[in-house]
Amino acid sequence: GLPELREALAERLARTRGLVLDPDEVLVTAGTTDGLRHLLGVLPPGPVGVEDPGYRAAVETVRGTGREVRDLPALAPVDDLAGCAAAYVTPAHQHPLGPPMPAAHRLRLLEAARRADAVVVEDDYDSEFRYDVAPIPALAALDRDRVAYLGTTSKTVAPSLRLGWLVPPAHLVTAVCERRAATHDAASWPAQRALLSLLRDGYVDQVVRSARRTYAERAARVVAALAPLGEPAGPPAGMYVTVPLDADRAQAAQDAARAAGFDVPLLADYARGSGATGLVVGFGGCTDAELDRALAALAGAARG
Ligand SMILES: Cc1ncc(COP(=O)(O)O)c(C=O)c1O
Structure with a gap:
C-alpha cells in the first residue's frame, strides 16, 4: 500500500481503536474478505472457526481457500480451538446479532487461541458506528502477536471503493507481504490515493x-x-x-x-x-x- 496511506491509517487506528502500530505493519487491502484471503494464504493448514450465525462472505472466503469452517456459537465464550488455524470473530459488534464481545470472553478467546497456536481474526467492520459510547478498544490491542485486525472503508465511505486494511500478527507481516508481491495482488493505486485525500481532508x-x-x-x-x-x-x-x-x-x-x-x-x-x-x-x-x-x-x- 501507499506509504502515506499506511501512515494515515496507523494514525487513525491509534486514535480511534487504541491500536498503536508502525505504519509498516498496516497492509492496504481490497476490503475485508481480501485481507482475510491474504492472511489465510500464509497460515498453516487447518479449519477456521467462524461465528454462527456469522458473516457469510467470511464463510465463503474461508471455504474458497479449501479450508473447513468450524462453527463457533455466536455470543458464547470460545474455549476450544484445538486443530484450528484461525478463529474469525466480530468483537465490536457481533455480526449479525449485534452485542459486543464481553471482556471476559475476549480473554478466554485469546487464551484458547494461544493453547491451539491459532490466529484470532478480528473483523472490525463498523466500530465507528457506536452511537452511545466510544467503542471498546480493538481486541488486537490486547495481543498483537495473536490477533490479525481487519478494517474496511465499506461502511464509512462506500463498499464499491474496495479498500480496507489488514494488520497481521507481527510475525506474519513479512510472509503476507512476500506472498502479495509474488502474486502482484495489490489494492488499486488510484483508489488508495483517493482514500488518502478523503482522510486528509477530514471527509x-x-x-x-x-x-x-x-x-x-x-x-x-x-x-x-x-x-x-x-x-x-x-x-x-x-x-x-x-x-x-x-x-x-x-x-x-x-x-x-x-x-x-x-x-x-x-x-x-x-x-x-x-x-x-x-x-x-x-x-x-x-x-x-x-x-x-x-x-x-x-x-x-x-x-x-
Ligand atoms: C461483518 C462484515 N464484515 C465486513 C464487511 C465489509 O466487507 P468488505 O470490506 O469486503 O466490503 C461487511 C459488509 O457488509 C460486514 O457485514
Missing part, C-alpha cells in the same frame, strides 16, 4: 460523525416500529437491527417487505448449525422515506 471523520447521528435516529425508529414483532438481539449500533423471530413469522415479514419492494434478509441465511431465525433489518443504504415504507410493511406483517 471520513466528518461523514462518520454525521452518519452516526443519522443511524442512531434510524435505529431508534426501526426498534420502535418492530416492537410488535420482537426485541432486537443487541444494543443499537451500526446500520442494521436484528430481531430474533420464529421461522414462520420471519418468513411472513420478509414476504410482506418483498411485496412492498424491499429485501429484508432472514437471520437463517447467516446461520449454519445454530439454526438461528429472525430478520436482519438494514437501514444504511436507503432514504428515510424508503425506510418508513419498509417499516410500515413489516409492522403490517406483525399485525397479521
Whole structure:
C-alpha cells in the first residue's frame, strides 16, 4: 500500500481503536474478505472457526481457500480451538446479532487461541458506528502477536471503493507481504490515493460523525416500529437491527417487505448449525422515506 496511506491509517487506528502500530505493519487491502484471503494464504493448514450465525462472505472466503469452517456459537465464550488455524470473530459488534464481545470472553478467546497456536481474526467492520459510547478498544490491542485486525472503508465511505486494511500478527507481516508481491495482488493505486485525500481532508471523520447521528435516529425508529414483532438481539449500533423471530413469522415479514419492494434478509441465511431465525433489518443504504415504507410493511406483517 501507499506509504502515506499506511501512515494515515496507523494514525487513525491509534486514535480511534487504541491500536498503536508502525505504519509498516498496516497492509492496504481490497476490503475485508481480501485481507482475510491474504492472511489465510500464509497460515498453516487447518479449519477456521467462524461465528454462527456469522458473516457469510467470511464463510465463503474461508471455504474458497479449501479450508473447513468450524462453527463457533455466536455470543458464547470460545474455549476450544484445538486443530484450528484461525478463529474469525466480530468483537465490536457481533455480526449479525449485534452485542459486543464481553471482556471476559475476549480473554478466554485469546487464551484458547494461544493453547491451539491459532490466529484470532478480528473483523472490525463498523466500530465507528457506536452511537452511545466510544467503542471498546480493538481486541488486537490486547495481543498483537495473536490477533490479525481487519478494517474496511465499506461502511464509512462506500463498499464499491474496495479498500480496507489488514494488520497481521507481527510475525506474519513479512510472509503476507512476500506472498502479495509474488502474486502482484495489490489494492488499486488510484483508489488508495483517493482514500488518502478523503482522510486528509477530514471527509471520513466528518461523514462518520454525521452518519452516526443519522443511524442512531434510524435505529431508534426501526426498534420502535418492530416492537410488535420482537426485541432486537443487541444494543443499537451500526446500520442494521436484528430481531430474533420464529421461522414462520420471519418468513411472513420478509414476504410482506418483498411485496412492498424491499429485501429484508432472514437471520437463517447467516446461520449454519445454530439454526438461528429472525430478520436482519438494514437501514444504511436507503432514504428515510424508503425506510418508513419498509417499516410500515413489516409492522403490517406483525399485525397479521
Ligand atoms: C461483518 C462484515 N464484515 C465486513 C464487511 C465489509 O466487507 P468488505 O470490506 O469486503 O466490503 C461487511 C459488509 O457488509 C460486514 O457485514
